[in-house]
């Protein structure tokens with residue numbers, strides 16, 4: 422089996438376990454292999470506050486959608502409006518879908534897309550129990566094809582997911598395809614970037630699932646967004662997320678800094 426399909430299978434396995442654990446398995450142990458805070462004994466709610474969610478915002482959504490897997494709060498910067506069509510990529514248990522749905526209200530629609538069945542099931546249950554009529558969760562691999570029509574979306578959001586994809590240019594091209602054209606569609610994404618890229622020979626599937634080994638430098642990340650056709654690219658927020666204790670490879674003993682960024686780009 423190739424390293425590529427290994428990574429995707431591992432992502433589904435790890436995030437599936439987290440969905441099924443119902444909040445009892447977090448990213449606190451490095452061995453859990455997922456994105457999210459590595460601080461020990463921190464609850465998903467506390468972890469979400471550290472990356473930028475507001476307490477009242479968290480209270481306004483289904484509590485079991487909060488898994489502490491994000492690295493920012495894209496909706497804060499997205500200026501979503503009532504009536505907007507919003508798509509959340511790698512929606513997990515639905516945290517950002519429900520926040521966006523509270524803003525887009527009944528005239529709007531929010532679609533969450535995820536590759537992991539157990540996450541989709543959890544998110545759909547959250548929507549049903551809490552009576553959300555304006556949300557839908559669809560299965561899809563965002564780097565292959567986002568299951569949404571061309572030119573149909575006002576805002577694409579995503580929280581700590583694009584770094585998990587192997588072909589980031591395809592992912593951004595897919596986002597570009599579904600956004601409305603003529604400056605009407607934008608993406609606002611929170612993600613992790615690194616101070617230097619991880620050498621191919623030291624990439625591990627566990628560390629890829631933890632949102633580290635698949636992360637690019639900020640410059641490379643922005644370059645790919647431009648190549649996908651976006652304009653008006655702006656960094657809206659930037660925070661040191663963590664520093665790797667050990668050098669990833671023998672040649673470079675420099676510590677690698679992992680930074681959380683929130684970035685906006687517009688489809689012309």
Ligand SMILES: C[S@@+](CC[C@H](N)C(=O)[O-])C[C@H]1O[C@@H](n2cnc3c(N)ncnc32)[C@H](O)[C@@H]1O
Nearest residue numbers: 436456490491511512513535536537562563580
């Ligand atoms: C770090 S979690 C973030 C979940 C959610 N955004 C949050 O903040 O709670 C990553 C999510 O992306 C999903 N995912 C990873 N790769 C994906 C892909 N290629 N296509 C769709 N979903 C993907 C995983 O199943 C998981 O639910």
